[in-house]
Amino acid sequence: xxxxxxxxxxxxxxxxxxLLTGRGTYIDDHPPVANVxxxxxxxxxxxxxxxxxxxxxxxxxxxxxxxxxxxxxxxxHTKPFSVGVTAPIHYYCAATDRVRFVGEPVAVVVAKNRxxxxxxxxxxxxxxxxxxxxxxxxxxxxxxxxxxxxxxxSNLAGNRRLVYGEPDRAFREADVVLTERFSFPKYGxxxxxxxxxxxxxxxxxxxxxxxxxxxxxxxxxxxxxxxxGLAENKLRFIVPTDIGGSFGIKSSIYPYIALIALAAxxxxxxxxxxxxxxxxxxxxxxxxxRVAYRELAARKDGTILGMRFKWLxxxxxxxxxPEPGCSFRPTGNFVGPYRFQHLEVDASVVMTNKSLTGPNxxxxxxxxxxxxxxxxxxxxxxLGLDPAEVRRKNLVQPDQFPYRTPSGGLYxxxxxxAVLERALQLARYDELRREQAKARATGRYVGIGLALAVxxxxxxxxxVATALDxxxxxxxxxxxxSGAVDAATIKIDPLGRVIAILGTTPQxxxxxxxxxQIVADELGLAPQDVxxxxxxxxxxxxxxxxxxxxxxxxxSVGTSAVALAARKLKAKLVEYGAHLMELPxxxxxxxxxxxxxxxxxxxxxxxxxxxxxxxxxxxxxxxGMEPALQATAVFGFTVAKAVDAQDRVNSSNTYGFIAEVMAxxxxxxxxxxxxxxxxxxxxxxxxxxxxxxxxxxxxxxxxGLGGALYEELAYDEHGQFLTGTFMDYLVPTASEAPQIDIAxxxxxxxxxxxxxxxxxxxxxxxxxAVIANAVSDALAPLGIWINELPMTPSKLWTAMARACRSHAxxxxxx
Amino acid sequence: xxxxxxxVNGVAxxxxxxxxxxxxxxxxxxxxxxxxxxxxxxxxxxACTIMFNGEAARSCIMLAVQADGAELGTVEGLxxxxxxxxxxxxxxxxxxxxxxxxTPGMLITALDLLRTNPSPSDREIREGISAxxxxxxxxxxxxxxxxxxxxxxxxxx
Ligand code: FES
Ligand code: FES
Numbered sequence: 001x002x003x004x005x006x007x008x009x010x011x012x013x014x015x016x017x018x019l020l021t022g023r024g025t026y027i028d029d030h031p032p033v034a035n036v037x038x039x040x041x042x043x044x045x046x047x048x049x050x051x052x053x054x055x056x057x058x059x060x061x062x063x064x065x066x067x068x069x070x071x072x073x074x075x076x077h078t079k080p081f082s083v084g085v086t087a088p089i090h091y092y093c094a095a096t097d098r099v100r101f102v103g104e105p106v107a108v109v110v111a112k113n114r115x116x117x118x119x120x121x122x123x124x125x126x127x128x129x130x131x132x133x134x135x136x137x138x139x140x141x142x143x144x145x146x147x148x149x150x151x152x153x154s155n156l157a158g159n160r161r162l163v164y165g166e167p168d169r170a171f172r173e174a175d176v177v178l179t180e181r182f183s184f185p186k187y188g189x190x191x192x193x194x195x196x197x198x199x200x201x202x203x204x205x206x207x208x209x210x211x212x213x214x215x216x217x218x219x220x221x222x223x224x225x226x227x228x229g230l231a232e233n234k235l236r237f238i239v240p241t242d243i244g245g246s247f248g249i250k251s252s253i254y255p256y257i258a259l260i261a262l263a264a265x266x267x268x269x270x271x272x273x274x275x276x277x278x279x280x281x282x283x284x285x286x287x288x289x290r291v292a293y294r295e296l297a298a299r300k301d302g303t304i305l306g307m308r309f310k311w312l313x314x315x316x317x318x319x320x321x322p323e324p325g326c327s328f329r330p331t332g333n334f335v336g337p338y339r340f341q342h343l344e345v346d347a348s349v350v351m352t353n354k355s356l357t358g359p360n361x362x363x364x365x366x367x368x369x370x371x372x373x374x375x376x377x378x379x380x381x382x383l384g385l386d387p388a389e390v391r392r393k394n395l396v397q398p399d400q401f402p403y404r405t406p407s408g409g410l411y412x413x414x415x416x417x418a419v420l421e422r423a424l425q426l427a428r429y430d431e432l433r434r435e436q437a438k439a440r441a442t443g444r445y446v447g448i449g450l451a452l453a454v455x456x457x458x459x460x461x462x463x464v465a466t467a468l469d470x471x472x473x474x475x476x477x478x479x480x481x482s483g484a485v486d487a488a489t490i491k492i493d494p495l496g497r498v499i500a501i502l503g504t505t506p507q508x509x510x511x512x513x514x515x516x517q518i519v520a521d522e523l524g525l526a527p528q529d530v531x532x533x534x535x536x537x538x539x540x541x542x543x544x545x546x547x548x549x550x551x552x553x554x555x556s557v558g559t560s561a562v563a564l565a566a567r568k569l570k571a572k573l574v575e576y577g578a579h580l581m582e583l584p585x586x587x588x589x590x591x592x593x594x595x596x597x598x599x600x601x602x603x604x605x606x607x608x609x610x611x612x613x614x615x616x617x618x619x620x621x622x623x624g625m626e627p628a629l630q631a632t633a634v635f636g637f638t639v640a641k642a643v644d645a646q647d648r649v650n651s652s653n654t655y656g657f658i659a660e661v662m663a664x665x666x667x668x669x670x671x672x673x674x675x676x677x678x679x680x681x682x683x684x685x686x687x688x689x690x691x692x693x694x695x696x697x698x699x700x701x702x703x704g705l706g707g708a709l710y711e712e713l714a715y716d717e718h719g720q721f722l723t724g725t726f727m728d729y730l731v732p733t734a735s736e737a738p739q740i741d742i743a744x745x746x747x748x749x750x751x752x753x754x755x756x757x758x759x760x761x762x763x764x765x766x767x768x769a770v771i772a773n774a775v776s777d778a779l780a781p782l783g784i785w786i787n788e789l790p791m792t793p794s795k796l797w798t799a800m801a802r803a804c805r806s807h808a809x810x811x812x813x814x
Numbered sequence: 815x816x817x818x819x820x821x822v823n824g825v826a827x828x829x830x831x832x833x834x835x836x837x838x839x840x841x842x843x844x845x846x847x848x849x850x851x852x853x854x855x856x857x858x859x860x861a862c863t864i865m866f867n868g869e870a871a872r873s874c875i876m877l878a879v880q881a882d883g884a885e886l887g888t889v890e891g892l893x894x895x896x897x898x899x900x901x902x903x904x905x906x907x908x909x910x911x912x913x914x915x916x917t918p919g920m921l922i923t924a925l926d927l928l929r930t931n932p933s934p935s936d937r938e939i940r941e942g943i944s945a946x947x948x949x950x951x952x953x954x955x956x957x958x959x960x961x962x963x964x965x966x967x968x969x970x971x
Contacts, residue, residue: 013906013909015914016905016906016911016914017898019911019913019914019917020892020898020902020905020906020911020914020917021849021890021893021898022848022849022888022889022890022918024849024914024915026848026851026915028842028848028852029848109960115832189914189949190949191913191949192851192853192861192913192915192948192949193913193915194860195852242850242914243913244853244912244913244915245912245913245915245949245950247949274852277853277854277855277856277859278856506913507913508913508914509912510912603967692909694909695909695912695950695951695955697952698951698953698955699912699951699952700952703949704951725854725856725858726854726858726859726947727856727858731947731949733940733944733945733947733953734939734941734943734948734953734956734957735940735941737940737954739952739954740952798817
């Protein structure tokens, strides 16, 4: 790199001007084809039922209706999606013979406009034979529970028992053993822009083109091609430049891509479908609800010896890829930032009559740290230690990096104690404790919570295979999986201006801005000299199955591809300059936008000068040099390896760290929680644009807060869905959003050219833990430990009232 | 089909639509002004907020026919002489947007707040913009932007 003029600066975003003036190009603004027709999806009103038949006559008779497809067409003309487990689960893009959750698609009606399509959808008659229902994951494993998939024989989609080290010995040798049951709610980040798909079938070329706000991973592209019976080079995915938020949720749009593509293929018209909010809440995607049983073994001094996790993750009516990532995405960081070596994980993936799940910001890590950090506070309480002390004692130390975790993670860099101390200092922790003691003395419920998290970025595709049995993976026909790559192309035009082309799918993360900063630094330009194109198109972009903008990828792998492409180009410019100057390459360097002698003396050639010559006069190129000034780089992590026979896998590639402190007060009358102070300190390696990084932290924190306090995709025991509007599904507004004190510590990653790591999921994975711990601490006088989210006022109030009553009773007995 | 005549951002328009057509669909589809977004279609998220005869209103829970004869303002009308409006400028400066999907509704709502309360406190800003849901920003950048724009707008009045 020449010098960092732009990296590290809060450069204002190039995306903003168009988005602020209503000139964004989101999927619903997109008129890519003429004569597009509009789809409405008919959905099951029942949570579990056999489909006995369809009657489309009234719908098809309506004026303006073009046609319809049903589950029968889906069964006849598509294949089921492959799933991440070996159990025989047939997941099609719409129900074929049985519905398994409220909102499951059963038919699609296509009409000249959406109004008519919805009228017609109301006229579709489906004959259902209701079946018994189960929504609770523990109940679902009862032998008497109704079974959703008869071929599977039970509701267990998969189970793995992973053993690292000698957990049984750790528990035998422990001074203290703690156990707790936790439950985590089903919630989704509900981007304000819903799903959208536009599909066009060209029967002459045999190409199906699909525009959608899909965010990747692009492994779903070959899976969808297989479902539709198309060769992969006959299915074209295009993603418009602007996506209205996603947070993992839009990775699960691909079944709708298949469904709308099928409608376009069967009806021979281009079809557009924009999901409405009710559909989104009913049947897009969410994280799993989980029941967890935790055990912790420790010595008297607070040293953790081992842990046991037993999880039941509820994936809903079917298991949709990339599930069961809900259990295995954090495999490498199961132990979080702690040094203990002995761990047992018993992960069950359970199917019930709820909607389907998938990645949601913090994918599985919000669950993980809610439990682990809850256990850390229980340990501190049991031993009479300060919660900060018990954590300090167990942290991975700075001299241990790169640190290999017992489950195979390779933590690339960090200084966990420094980040923790910075958070405590920023929060004025000791002072907070003194204030808390005073408040408690006057009967107020003030509490302080801590939470630490290793923040994994850039998933290694290989982790998904942890779900499979090692014997299965050992079969010769089994193909191991690994990898995390991204690509970028940079071109210099004859006047020396630059275009960078990405295959990413940003949803608000500002890739255009960040890339312009990196390229400007590398090539000695200003960011405004760099135009960044980031419209994904599987026909024209360089991509691979792990491509996409998910798992906090871009800050780590995408930026690396950009830097490498720029460096390739720079090397070419130096070689060309050396040829023109008749000097040895080694005597020259690229500095401040020009090829110059390292000595500082003699002539130099600017980018503009070199670009003009190279484009206009190829004769001037040295022998063997490829004409034109462009370079493509594909960056891949070599630490992304397949899962080994002992179930160890480096499930991500770069690992940041988060330490948080939160102080809260709980109102004794209303059980309302007020956040008094909230501090978060992050180490995500080199920060390219601090403004954007902080924006991600604010946004991530509010997602965590939503899940901890307000949001739940709720069902009654009959499987009916209760939260189908934003009046019932409570998204935090500005009035609920906390102020946050943010600080950074920088431990550059040795694995990326810029030293950067990902940060996009950030505090979404720590806030459920930190606020639960703070509230538990506040309510310690009542003996209440939070082990269930969301902490709605009614739940909390009931727990407080019960505790007060039993308190009063025991006082009375004394 | 009914005829709807209205003014949007100072420009007169006339269109024909079904009586049941939502105002937001009319604005987006018939007038081609796709800056106004749809996030919920049930009046909660605020993405579809526009100025309706000088006051903020949700165009997803109104019919186009109700706007016959009305004067509307949308995000496309905020720029002046090719320059960003001071509030737009403040959103850019303070990172008040990420994906930008809530942004048009957020800008209109914030303008309406500043019209009725030219120097709001932070709490009033938060209350004022709580009519619009944003999933990206955690709202802090938006609050900072509105606070910064308030005196500029007040002095320009
Ligand atoms: S789209 Fe109108 S309030 Fe949500
Ligand atoms: S900026 Fe994305 S919803 Fe507000």
